[in-house]
Amino acid sequence: ALKLVTIGGGSSYTPELIEGFIKRQDELPIKEIWLVDIPAGEEKLNIVGRMAQRMVKKAGLDWTVHLTLDRREALKDADFVSTQFRVGLLNARIKDERIPASYGMIGQETNGAGGIFKAFRTIPVILDIVKDMKELCPNAWLVNFTNPSGMITEAISTYGQWDRVIGLCNVPVNAMIDEPPLIGKTTEQLTYKFAGIDHFHWHKVWDETGKNVTMDILDKIEADEGDGGLPKNIFDVPFYRAQLDNIQMIPCGYHRYYYREEEMLDHAIEEYNGVGTRAQQVKRLEHELFELYKDPNLAVKPPQLAERGGAHYSDAACEAIASLHADKKTHMVVSTVNHGAIPDLPEDHVVEVSAQIGAAGAIPMAFGALAPAERGWLQLMKNMELVICEAGVTGNYGLALQAFTMNPLVRSGHTAKRILDELLIAHQDYLPQF
Numbered sequence: 001a002l003k004l005v006t007i008g009g010g011s012s013y014t015p016e017l018i019e020g021f022i023k024r025q026d027e028l029p030i031k032e033i034w035l036v037d038i039p040a041g042e043e044k045l046n047i048v049g050r051m052a053q054r055m056v057k058k059a060g061l062d063w064t065v066h067l068t069l070d071r072r073e074a075l076k077d078a079d080f081v082s083t084q085f086r087v088g089l090l091n092a093r094i095k096d097e098r099i100p101a102s103y104g105m106i107g108q109e110t111n112g113a114g115g116i117f118k119a120f121r122t123i124p125v126i127l128d129i130v131k132d133m134k135e136l137c138p139n140a141w142l143v144n145f146t147n148p149s150g151m152i153t154e155a156i157s158t159y160g161q162w163d164r165v166i167g168l169c170n171v172p173v174n175a176m177i178d179e180p181p182l183i184g185k186t187t188e189q190l191t192y193k194f195a196g197i198d199h200f201h202w203h204k205v206w207d208e209t210g211k212n213v214t215m216d217i218l219d220k221i222e223a224d225e226g227d228g229g230l231p232k233n234i235f236d237v238p239f240y241r242a243q244l245d246n247i248q249m250i251p252c253g254y255h256r257y258y259y260r261e262e263e264m265l266d267h268a269i270e271e272y273n274g275v276g277t278r279a280q281q282v283k284r285l286e287h288e289l290f291e292l293y294k295d296p297n298l299a300v301k302p303p304q305l306a307e308r309g310g311a312h313y314s315d316a317a318c319e320a321i322a323s324l325h326a327d328k329k330t331h332m333v334v335s336t337v338n339h340g341a342i343p344d345l346p347e348d349h350v351v352e353v354s355a356q357i358g359a360a361g362a363i364p365m366a367f368g369a370l371a372p373a374e375r376g377w378l379q380l381m382k383n384m385e386l387v388i389c390e391a392g393v394t395g396n397y398g399l400a401l402q403a404f405t406m407n408p409l410v411r412s413g414h415t416a417k418r419i420l421d422e423l424l425i426a427h428q429d430y431l432p433q434f
């Protein structure tokens with residue numbers, strides 16, 4: 001019988017996760033689910049945790065759902081540990097977005113200066129979790145969802161020296177759900193191959209006859225017949241078709257920040273001056289969701305949750321757990337050690353690729369070399385991740401400045417240094433390493 005632990009259990013996404021476990025009740029012999037949070041999240045944990053308990057009860061299952069602030073008690077003898085925490089909660093994200101925007105730069109949850117600082121805040125906590133796991137549940141799998149998911153998975157692997165980890169994101173899941181109907185196919189009929197790093201990958205698609213249908217899907221997206229599963233948090237600026245014709249792959253939604261930086265920045269500044277940044281909008285949505293979760297009669301995931309960017313999150317998290325446990329050998333797109341799947345990137349560092357998920361973990365599929373344009377971007381972005389991770393572990397200021405300089409969304413110069421200094425002060429309570 002399985003003991004599952006979720007760190008950051010007070011997240012508004014928890015009902016989505018519980019729904020995913022309920023769907024897979026035949027594959028997962030669950031006994032206990034432990035939802036872990038910290039004092040700052042205790043109220044949220046209690047509200048959403050009771051909602052989770054009602055969902056399990058309504059499904060007629062005898063699983064015990066524990067709500068706790070004691071991470072070590074939860075981790076003892078765990079089989080699977082998933083992470084969905086946000087160090088500093090949404091108030092910290094507001095700073096990640098607003099401080100760069102106030103200087104005319106993009107600050108986003110996983111991109112630009114904001115993404116760098118989300119990594120800096122999260123790395124000390126995740127390494128502490130890994131330390132606890134080595135002692136309390138050395139055979140458990142760590143399923144990381146905490147953003148920036150790829151960089152956090154890199155830190156777990158490289159600095160935590162923990163290889164039973166899989167990093168996840170819902171973006172590839174959304175693409176594989178929303179694209180097939182655009183060309184009159186089902187997901188099962190198509191073969192997908194992804195490669196890159198988290199929030200910076202491309203993919204190619206073939207149909208059941210072996211025909212490459214990548215550009216057919218792009219035709220439909222260009223004709224506005226669908227968005228291919230673009231998450232709700234990303235402003236939909238179209239890519240330039242001439243550029244896509246050259247790439248011959250479908251970029252992920254986040255490529256917009258790099259291929260159409262000007263328009264994405266204009267939009268971010270407009271929101272900053274108007275409705276508020278994404279974090280401010282999410283805060284309102286979260287408030288609405290928690291009001292719903294308080295209803296003692298509510299025991300199903302409310303539709304409003306689909307307004308969050310992480311929709312379909314449970315499909316990734318719960319399917320990964322079911323595949324690892326039941327050796328399902330499912331095709332999933334995950335952050336895992338490269339092992340040569342992308343020859344343009346180092347073998348022993350984390351990439352986000354199509355992989356087979358089974359009892360042996362993630363076995364990445366070979367993708368092959370990229371053309372110079374994509375290779376150049378990817379090598380810059382991956383090496384920037386490595387710089388961010390080392391700075392996040394060591395607290396080295398010069399290295400943090402290097403990360404800012406490498407980041408394409410941060411214009412280098414005195415303003416960048418000022419943004420760095422301001423973020424260091426704004427987040428000092430969560431940056432013990434600096």
Ligand code: NAD
Nearest residue numbers: 008010011037041084085086087089146147149169170310
């Ligand atoms: P949230 O602000 O609701 O935070 C979730 C919970 O984490 C809160 O209840 C908070 O108290 C708790 N927490 C904070 N620090 C903690 C710690 N040290 N230990 C344990 N719990 C702690 O966040 P959210 O909006 O639900 O998002 C959760 C996380 O999932 C974020 O990191 C977010 O970026 C990530 N996410 C990832 C994807 C993806 O594609 N990988 C998609 C959506 C969200």
Ligand code: G6P
Nearest residue numbers: 109170171231233282308309310
């Ligand atoms: C997207 C991404 C996440 C991202 C999140 C933001 O789908 O995959 O990694 O950070 O959703 O969603 P939010 O609703 O919090 O802005």
Ligand code: MN
Nearest residue numbers: 149169170171
């Ligand atoms: Mn993601």
Ligand code: MN
Nearest residue numbers: 404405407410
């Ligand atoms: Mn730069």
